[in-house]
Amino acid sequence: MPSANLLLQSLAAGVFIGALYGLIGLGLSLGWGLLKQINLAHFAWVFLSAYLTYEFKSRLNVDPLISLLILIPAFAVIAILVQWLLASFAITPFNSLMATFGLAVSVEALIQLFWSADFRRMPSQYEDMKFHLGGVIVTYSEAITMLIALLASFGVWWVLSKTDTGKCIRASAEDADMARAFGINASKLSLGLAGVCGALAACAGVSVALTFTLAPSQIFAWIGVIFAVVMMGKLASPWAPLVAGLVIGISESMTMAITAPSWAPLVSFSLLIVILLMRRSHG
């Protein structure tokens, strides 16, 4: 049995990776719940953003937080273009999964073309700067990830429940035709929403670059656990992905600490299976 201090440190690691799971899951969950798209390209945008952050830092020495300002609008535009393409075809949620998977494959190959299949690790001062929090060592990278995740969830919550735009978005997700009949421009809203998902992917990418070693194949390695996070809570809920991410992140890191790291996937995927079986049917 590992020592209490080690367990506490594992718990903290679980919390921070959970926040990242939640951040990635949030964009996916919004697209799934409100645009009725299972957007696998989201993972591709996250890692493309991470690689760009890495590139800016290692080549031009741009601070990752500055990159964020460039990447957010850039990925919003990319996501809007993709949404525009998908929206011009009548597409079922399942076919959206296949179509965006195609995009993800292309982007993965593209990343490999530019950065090779080797592992890349971004040198960062945030990784070296640490502070103590109740006996746990926290790096600035982790703290930044946590902060971005909290801000993103809060922002989404505020827009969806406090603004008229949010109400229009929720209305058109419920019944797009009816919303149109009430004068809501549903297609414009979908484009905007896709842009938000793209911006969230950009944020998540910066966080990934801050805390992880990058490899192109990682795009697909994350799909399973993020799906578990998204399915665990209610779709398109602003806080559910974060909470679910924390639950899965903590349970994974505790499994790693107590048994071996190779057992970790068992926890998240068993959880996903149980959630899918226990969940109440929607509609």
Added chain:
Amino acid sequence: MDNSRAGLGPSWAWLILIAILAGWPFLGMPNHLESLLYVVFFWITLATSWNLMSGYSGYFSFGHGAFFGVGMYGMSTFAGKFGFGFWPSAFLSGICASILALALGALVFRLKKIRGESFALITLAVTFVLATLIVNTPIDGGPGVYLMGVQVPLLGPSPSSSFYLLGFFMVVASVWSSRALFYSQSGLGLLAIHDDEDVAEVHGVPTFGLKMKAFALSGFFAGLMGSIHALYVSYVTVSETFSITVPLTVVLMSILGGARQWAGPMLGAVLITFLLNAFTEGTSALYGRILIGVILTLSVLIMPEGLLGTWQAKQRKRNLQNKRTLSVDHDAVDHKGEQPSSTHDLNLRDLRLELTHAQNQAVQSASSVTQSDADGSESSTVVLELNGLCKYFAGIKALDGVHLNLRKGEILGLLGPNGSGKSTLINVVTGHLTPTAGSIKLLGQECAGQPAHLIRRIGVSRTYQIPRPFKGLTVLQNVLLSAQFGAHSISDKQAHQLALEWIEFTGLSAKKDDYPDELNLHQRKFLELARALAAQPAVIMLDEVLSGLTPSEIDTAVQTIRLIRSQGTSIVFVEHVMSAVMALSDRLVVLDQGRVIASGAPQDVMSQDVVVKAYLGDQSGVI
């Protein structure tokens, strides 16, 4: 079969192709070509085995890697560790994969919420759980397993030709099975599950059983192929075996070729394997991957039905145009055919007599049991008897102790304001919903709690108010499905004839090869009717068949309903068109808030105060 499900080319052409491919290695085939073709065969087998369950039924599994992986590790364990020979190890691996499929199916196939994306996710999750278990146990243990020591049977002149021949055998076996399934009654059932699983079940398709069978077969072929592939690669690792590549590639191949076609996955597999093979060196492999991604995206967007599906739709359109321009005479015949024939030929009667013999016996035995009615009126045979039937939805009493009898050959009008429980009654009697309490006796057999497809076979069928035809099946196939699955035992020929007779009866002969989307509302309603009748039910429940029809269409429909009754079928008739209700019904039952508030002869019932109140509210007397 009709042309929409016809095969590709004559079968002798396929036989010659098979003979050439099987004989080629013995005539000297280059080794590298043998290896390349083995890879093609490998993907055809995996894609076809995936498709015969997932493509046909619409349950897109992302767990094909799990079955494939069980096959890989089955071979490494049975042959590598236990020292079994090649053949028993391969067979056992296939069986293990099948068992995994059955276990997973037993867990999820009864749950309505595990469809579509949920099914894809849960099968993917099972793959990763399995991978984690294998990498952490002695089956693998982490570093992977070498299989150099296992003897591969020498089937051809060289080792690579052995793999070629094994792969080719797998292709023939899996594609042949998939094709046979496609053209069988079960295949039609799976395609119906794809379109509307609930309706399929109500029309007699044993959905759970069919899905289990197809999934087990799918797993078996994937497992068998995996076991052969383990020896081909001779080094098995968890990360390679259970990666997301296998499930995604097979889905991609099937969708590209056409997932609702038996030959679709084969076409997709050949195209993609050769495409990938064209880019193998370093960076060009990456360009290949980029290209494949783009192709996948565009093909899903532009051709959701796949290459073969799109091609067939085009062919059909062309044929249809040719047919239309061919003759004007034909049109005249068509119009004649649209009127329901009051004197349909003897053939149909004969067939009916033959088929309903068993049912009549059941009716007779039932009559001896239930001689006395609750009403005490006419003592004719009761075919359907509801006693204290209740259905609650979280506290809402949709049906609250309904008693009701239906006699043989009777038309029972079921009335009630909106939300009074009429539709729930039909849903409960046909088995779509399980009653909370009470009993449903159909021809003397207790039906409450039975699966819908069994209730259908005992002898009740229904129509839907808003027609719910199987959109991917032609009119003929829609009706054929009912004829095949509605009866206990019926030959394909009999079912086919029966379907054609009922299509003629409902005036849809000219439309038999059309798809439901190409029919107007009136025709769709008659398709509902033909589908319900083709199962030879003792009781038919008509849910607002007249709503939305024009007055002349209503007249036709009323005549048709009379004809149906004249053949001894009992009818429960839910309708808001009062003139038709009063003209047709022998007896009326009025429901309000889930209870029977009145029953009896139409004129008497309609003049009762409670009925007037239920429809118009308490104020009606004042006004």
